[in-house]
Amino acid sequence: xxxxxxxxxxxxxxxxxxxxxxxxxxxxxxxxxxxxxxxxxxxxxxxxxxxxxxxxxxxxxxxxxxxxxxxxxxxxxxxxxxxxxxxxxxxxxxxxxxxxxxxxxxxxxxxxxxxxxxxxxxxxxxxxxxxxxxxxxxxxxxxxxxxxxxxxxxxxxxxxxxxxxxxxxxxxxxxxxxxxxxxxxxxxxxxxxxxxxxxxxxxxxxxxxxxxxxxxxxxxxxxxxxxxxxxxxxxxxxxxxxxxxxxxxxxxxxxxxxxxxxxxxxxxxxxxxxxxxxxxxxxxxxxxxxxxxxxxxxxxxxxxxxxxxxxxxxxxxxxxxxxxxxxxxxxxxxxxxxxxxxxxxxxxxxxxxxxxxxxxxxxxxxxxxxxxxxxxxxxxxxxxxxxxxxxx
Numbered sequence: 001x002x003x004x005x006x007x008x009x010x011x012x013x014x015x016x017x018x019x020x021x022x023x024x025x026x027x028x029x030x031x032x033x034x035x036x037x038x039x040x041x042x043x044x045x046x047x048x049x050x051x052x053x054x055x056x057x058x059x060x061x062x063x064x065x066x067x068x069x070x071x072x073x074x075x076x077x078x079x080x081x082x083x084x085x086x087x088x089x090x091x092x093x094x095x096x097x098x099x100x101x102x103x104x105x106x107x108x109x110x111x112x113x114x115x116x117x118x119x120x121x122x123x124x125x126x127x128x129x130x131x132x133x134x135x136x137x138x139x140x141x142x143x144x145x146x147x148x149x150x151x152x153x154x155x156x157x158x159x160x161x162x163x164x165x166x167x168x169x170x171x172x173x174x175x176x177x178x179x180x181x182x183x184x185x186x187x188x189x190x191x192x193x194x195x196x197x198x199x200x201x202x203x204x205x206x207x208x209x210x211x212x213x214x215x216x217x218x219x220x221x222x223x224x225x226x227x228x229x230x231x232x233x234x235x236x237x238x239x240x241x242x243x244x245x246x247x248x249x250x251x252x253x254x255x256x257x258x259x260x261x262x263x264x265x266x267x268x269x270x271x272x273x274x275x276x277x278x279x280x281x282x283x284x285x286x287x288x289x290x291x292x293x294x295x296x297x298x299x300x301x302x303x304x305x306x307x308x309x310x311x312x313x314x315x316x317x318x319x320x321x322x323x324x325x326x327x328x329x330x331x332x333x334x335x336x337x338x339x340x341x342x343x344x345x346x347x348x349x350x351x352x353x354x355x356x357x358x359x360x361x362x363x364x365x366x367x368x369x370x371x372x373x374x375x376x377x378x379x380x381x382x383x384x385x386x387x388x389x390x391x392x
Contacts (some may be wrong), residue, residue, distance in 0.1 A: 011030050151219040226244075226335035
């Protein structure tokens with residue numbers, strides 16, 4: 001079972017010194033970064049130096065940028081850290097932590113002068129067996145461990161640890177206990193992040209005294225979806241595309257009346273219209289039912305309307321509560337982590353995107369939709385079944 005790291009992060013700073021504002025200096029700030037593709041996930045938290053806020057912000061941003069670039073390029077995490085440490089100015093306090101997860105479960109965390117990572121599993125706090133060392137005059141903790149379904153993880157900046165309120169200081173153990181209580185409900189990353197930020201504000205009595213960064217994560221099974229839209233140009237490829245579609249893991253979605261008819265014919269099953277929803281079909285064409293397929297919608301109009309819905313939402317829970325085909329399609333696309341599109345390039349002359357009638361408008365709309373999904377952190381791939389002759 002391949003795990004997906006659901007993540008959310010937020011950073012905010014305290015009120016800036018008026019003298020810095022008059023001087024036109026940049027606002028202080030920590031830097032956080034997350035990245036996920038088929039090969040890896042990583043999260044970076046770099047805290048800004050409090051002694052020199054202007055230089056500290058630049059140094060923090062550079063640390064995070066260099067680390068992200070090297071990790072995306074395939075550099076091992078230990079090599080990334082060994083490259084970063086010599087670049088830090090002597091005496092500069094610039095704590096950072098990096099978590100990398102390979103193949104969904106092989107986790108490796110390195111913390112340089114930074115707060116320890118928080119991990120809960122099965123309702124219990126997990127104390128990781130870290131190895132400590134001093135490198136280039138800095139305390140470096142390192143640990144490799146295996147992630148499991150349901151694990152919740154949090155990384156915080158120094159400012160979060162140093163929160164003080166209610167005539168007391170909030171320490172690492174207090175935060176770990178709080179995270180344990182929050183994750184007993186199997187909350188997702190967004191919910192965990194929101195709860196941690198609210199907890200900080202309550203403790204700090206509404207005023208941040210240092211820059212704060214939090215990255216919240218949870219491990220869960222990867223959600224997959226396969227989307228088939230459009231007949232292939234060569235009719236002999238119909239069965240090939242159907243087999244790819246039915247063999248695809250996770251949810252199966254068909255967008256297009258002709259495509260659905262091909263699938264129904266080859267599967268030997270009946271394609272039936274779904275009942276009209278209470279609110280009506282509105283501007284979106286009806287949906288259908290087909291055994292073995294999770295959602296069957298009309299093609300171009302529904303795809304375009306689904307893209308409009310996605311443009312106004314960051315997550316599936318942000319979508320309107322509607323049962324029309326475009327909203328249901330948008331929900332399934334946003335809930336999936338990895339999506340594979342099977343795109344037939346048979347051209348309907350009245351739905352061509354070029355004057356020559358050789359490029360189906362469907363291909364353009366799906367291309368735009370794929371870019372929107374990638375911008376939301378989805379892993380997106382596509383296969384095209386093409387040619388230029390019409391498929392009547």
